[in-house]
Amino acid sequence: MDVAATQLMHIDSQQLMEQLAGSPSPLPVVKPLLAELLENAHQYFRQTLDADILVPHRAQQIDVILNCLWQHQHLHHDGLALVAVGGYGRGELHPHSDIDVLLLCADEDAINNNAESLQAFITLLWDLKLDIGHSVRTLQECSDEAAKDLTIITNMMESRLLAGDNSLLEQLHQRTRVDQLWPADAFFNAKWQEIQERHKKHKSSEYNLEPNVKNSPGALRDIQTISWVTMRHFSKGSLQALEDNGFLTEFEHQRLALSMQFLWRTRYALHMVAGREEDRLLFDLQRDVADVLGFEDDNRQLGVEKFMSQFYRNQLATLELADLLLLHFNDDFVKCGELGDIIPLNEHFFLCNGYLQLNDLELFAREPSWLLRVFNLMAQQPDAKGIHTNTIRALREHRHLIDESFRTNPEHNRLFMTLVRNKECVVRELSRMMRYGILGRYIPEFGQVIGMMQHDLFHIYTVDEHSLRMVRMLRQFRFGEDIRERFPVASRLIHRVQKKELLYLTALLHDTGKSTEGDHCINGGDIARHFCRQHNLRPTDSHIVAWLIENHLLMSHASQRLDLNNPEDIHQFALEVGDQHHLEMLYLISVADLFTTNPKLWTSWRAEQMRQLYHNTKAALRRGLANPKNKDDVISEIQQDVYDRLSAQGLSDERIQQLVGEPGDDYFLREGADNIVWHCSEIHQHGNSNKPLVSIRQTCDNEFEGATQIFVFMKDQPNLFAVTTATLDQLNLNIQDARIMTSEGEQNAVDTYIVLDENNQPIEDQQRLETIRATLEEALSQPDEFTTIIMRRTPRMLKQFEVETHVTMSNDPMMQRTVLEITAADRPGLLARMGAIFAEFGAQMQGAKILTEGEKVSDIFYIVDEMGNPFSDVERCEDLQEAILMGLDEQVEAQSAV
16 A cells, blocks of 8 residues: 555444444454554554654544444443543554543443443453553542542543543533642642652653653653643643743744654654554664664764664753743742742842742843853752743743853853852752753753763763763762762772862763764863863863873773783883872772763672772882882782781691692782682692582672672683583673683692672672582582583673674783683673683683673683693684684574573
8 A cells, every 4th residue: 555645544433333233243343454554554654754643543543443342332321431531532542552441430320230241342342452441430439539549630631532421521521620629739749749750760860771752751741741730720731722821932832842743753663663562762672763763874873873862852852841831830830929938149130939030031131141150150059949930941042142252251161160160069050051951052062962872781871961970970979978988989089189170071071072083082182172271271280181081991991901910010001190190080080980871880890990900000100100010029929928827827838838839920910918818728628629619708898899709729621611601600690800720730720700690799698609609519520511501591682782793812922821802792601602612722711801891791811722822823813713703603693592
């Protein structure tokens, strides 16, 4: 059917009644009709993307079907009515929306006398696979429930007759008049509370990896709430009614209408793609929805990223207008124009009931500097509730005055820096500036990243939201009592920074470079230099902001990739940092950036790695970059410390020598004295047993910055790493780090694994720890019989990403080993598959750094060949790389099907 050349399908009620009369059952008549109706609408949508026509059209056609079925079932008696409520009552139906109906009965006798027929009618609708939501109530029950239940009174407000006794609906409307049952202030306050709870449920942020088209802040439900409040007061719930009554300007009316249009189009496409009622933009649906709506990939952005950015920007605009209207309603409907408490602030502004109001709405036109001053004024009022609707409108109507001349005005630059330097309310006012469209105009590069998102599982917020959260995090380091235990180093260091505004500027600008092509760190540094010069910062201050932005990923990457106990690695990192001041500033920025990118990925182990890198680098800087610590000296110090501590436990020199053996220099550097003493003590207690030794403890005593450490000691075998990682994977443990050693003389495996549980927390439950220990012992007792092929359910969101597998090999001449770097899609069993490949090629593991970033893993393995040397044969290296590529791709494909 060429829908472009035909009308949408319209059901003829008379023809349908004739078909129903001639059929033994309604099912073979109505089912094909519903399928044709849906397919016809889908074809129309694919060609026009016009949900404004389709949403009411579907409701109209369902009206016809239900009316005919009501008559066919002989339910057209006095005292019975079929009433549409909810979204269907408004005349809106998306492809798979619930069809909410009320079977309205005059009284209990009407229910009892027609119970069988009513049940048969509902059963018929279920058999037709219609998404029916129904209730059966008497007039009295409707009245009673509407008086105490906000949802029910709202449904009654939007109810309309589909079939049956029309007088019943008239009685219903009389009995459930909202102005009689719900006073203005009670109705508004209840709706306001409903909004707050819904926003909180959806993380109190318009930004979410999988936003809800219906219920997220700034989505359809916010617009519907406005409609309900409007209907309560004007008997009409349209946007036109708001404009007619002076609550919306023509521009605001058009903007809300466009928001509704976009959200309807998105929701229609989402239902169509999902084939069910689905209001969450799930990761596995986002690409398909973007494709249906015509968003295409280009060199800079994926089509799905363009679509989601538009979605987030639409949410922001809708939320701004929704907030404005609700504040307006609060003033006019609840407070009824009462001035209340008035506190003059200056000749232009006063606080009325906690909201900032203008004396003269033309102030911004006469003195544009007040477009910034107003937020400084608000920052001086920490107890203020917000900005009054008239003031918000005035800001929005004059924000076009923020042009290049405005941005380069020294007085305006001073005002902005005054806000950033303010002691209180910095984030609150920056967020308000963004919401009202001021911040994006004042800093155009920031405006370009508002709503920008990356389609991955690592970045869970849009760039603008992440940046503001990062500023807030830095403020919390300074003022937050509740986070000092979780971030002890950052909470201490923040007080050593004299110019904290430099940190806030760094956070605000650090990702602005993503708006242009190229390395966003370098781009961001250039943007920062220009911004700092324009705002008259000292050259040294400009340098530190630009340097921090250019290097804001340096520390988090180094903490995952360097050997943090190797003085040579630490010295190299210290050379890049330069001095203690840069180190402290970089640590603060790195922690705030990583945590606010994705709090779930800020694991206790990552926290400990960052802290260890900071402390070790601090020690190197104190020693002096021209006087690096000698590796041999470090090893000697560790060996002496181990000897002294084991001697204190009563062990003889001979026994200590037996226990320590000849593990090689790497063992001392990578494990440190504390772990080595633990290892030796455990081996001593294990005695001459031939069983594998498995010992478990926490990496440190700090609850918030640690992990669980598993120590394995036994005779080395080729597939030991594969068996161990497979076992840990089956136990739902996430490996963060692996230090794999083989003693040079005894050929014993001395392996340490750092793990977290499925929630990325250390394991503290003693019963589970014992299960882990026993399971590992059993698997390692007969490693040849243990399967290393893992088949475990892959999380839904991970399946949506195709990450190309990359393998690179290089030799480290200093450490005399091969460094193998892997990037691949995150799937269960990858480490075990790597271990099996290493065993096949005779590669001996010396260690691994495991890093999971959202949907992908970036792992580093340190290996040597059978002779303990780096891999050097070119052909063999190529074969190993090819085997890894094939093996990991097979694992990803197999796991994606689970």
